[in-house]
Amino acid sequence: MNNPTATSTATAAIPAHPALLSIAVMGAGAVGCYFGAMLARAGHRVTLIGRQAHVQAVQQHGLRLQTATEDIHVPMEASTEVSAVQGADVVLFCVKSTDTETAARQIRPYLSEGALLLTLQNGVDNDERASAVLGDGHPVAPAVVYVATAMAGPGHVRHYGRGELVIAPSARSEQVAQQFAAAGIPTQVSDNVRGALWAKLVINCAYNALSALTQMPYGWLVEQGGVNPLIDDIIDECLAVARADAIALPDNLRAAVHGLPQTMPGQLSSTAQDLARGKLTEIDHLNGYVVRRARAHGMAAPVNNTLLVLVRLAQTPRGGPVH
Numbered sequence: 103m104n105n106p107t108a109t110s111t112a113t114a115a116i117p118a119h120p121a122l123l124s125i126a127v128m129g130a131g132a133v134g135c136y137f138g139a140m141l142a143r144a145g146h147r148v149t150l151i152g153r154q155a156h157v158q159a160v161q162q163h164g165l166r167l168q169t170a171t172e173d174i175h176v177p178m179e180a181s182t183e184v185s186a187v188q189g190a191d192v193v194l195f196c197v198k199s200t201d202t203e204t205a206a207r208q209i210r211p212y213l214s215e216g217a218l219l220l221t222l223q224n225g226v227d228n229d230e231r232a233s234a235v236l237g238d239g240h241p242v243a244p245a246v247v248y249v250a251t252a253m254a255g256p257g258h259v260r261h262y263g264r265g266e267l268v269i270a271p272s273a274r275s276e277q278v279a280q281q282f283a284a285a286g287i288p289t290q291v292s293d294n295v296r297g298a299l300w301a302k303l304v305i306n307c308a309y310n311a312l313s314a315l316t317q318m319p320y321g322w323l324v325e326q327g328g329v330n331p332l333i334d335d336i337i338d339e340c341l342a343v344a345r346a347d348a349i350a351l352p353d354n355l356r357a358a359v360h361g362l363p364q365t366m367p368g369q370l371s372s373t374a375q376d377l378a379r380g381k382l383t384e385i386d387h388l389n390g391y392v393v394r395r396a397r398a399h400g401m402a403a404p405v406n407n408t409l410l411v412l413v414r415l416a417q418t419p420r421g422g423p424v425h
Contacts, residue, residue, distance in 0.1 A: 126190035134196035144285035159257025199387035206235035225387035313371035321367025
């Protein structure tokens with residue numbers, strides 16, 4: 103997918119509405135900023151919690167949301183302090199999977215009782231890890247995110263495609279789903295979110311590392327000789343581990359994996375973006391998770407393990423130890 107061309111520039115006003123939610127975005131990267139912008143423009147009170155440069159840009163100009171059809175600035179609150187989650191009805195938990203426990207401990211003293219924490223993260227066990235830290239009284243529901251976004255600079259998020267959520271049942275999930283859908287975020291409540299998380303995990307395992315190691319988008323990858331058979335090998339290993347873990351996956355998953363580049367051919371994986379910025383990737387929670395679960399069942403996952411090791415090597419400073 104080519105970079106979108108903005109066709110309009112405007113500032114989105116925030117209307118008042120009695121049934122609106124107070125929403126905090128913990129970890130205001132590309133995913134959190136996109137969903138935060140969609141919710142804020144619909145009138146919800148949204149507070150982004152992120153880095154200083156990003157927060158300052160949002161405070162001064164609003165969040166710039168650039169899509170294929172528009173280029174707008176959405177006013178909302180922003181803070182560098184984790185205490186800004188205080189009073190939120192819903193927390194969009196969008197930190198990297200490597201930071202789940204640390205971020206959960208940071209926000210725990212400030213969470214309102216009954217506030218719903220939605221984990222909008224890569225990987226399949228972030229909700230369990232966050233819940234173990236937060237304890238009773240702080241409901242956590244996993245969410246599966248299907249969106250192609252990237253940060254184009256401080257206070258500037260670009261949207262390349264899709265934007266739907268699948269969330270697990272909770273006391274507030276139906277209400278949240280209705281509010282999100284009204285804000286233009288298609289949201290489904292599902293009893294098999296674990297299966298949906300695993301389905302996305304398989305997709306991430308198939309493309310994230312390859313995109314990262316080549317620094318190329320999905321569309322280019324699948325046009326190269328030998329890549330599609332390699333993706334099938336990755337899928338086979340993931341499916342074997344999922345079966346061992348008794349995960350119910352959709353019957354058309356293989357077709358969905360191979361169909362991804364058609365819907366977002368110009369997308370670089372989040373792992374590729376992290377690697378390009380010199381940041382720690384989430385590879386241990388993607389291919390690495392499959393490798394760990396395979397070993398727990400006495401199985402091997404050599405293709406996933408190879409990708410895990412290669413990305414670990416690529417993200418390690420020259421001459422440093424590989425973890």
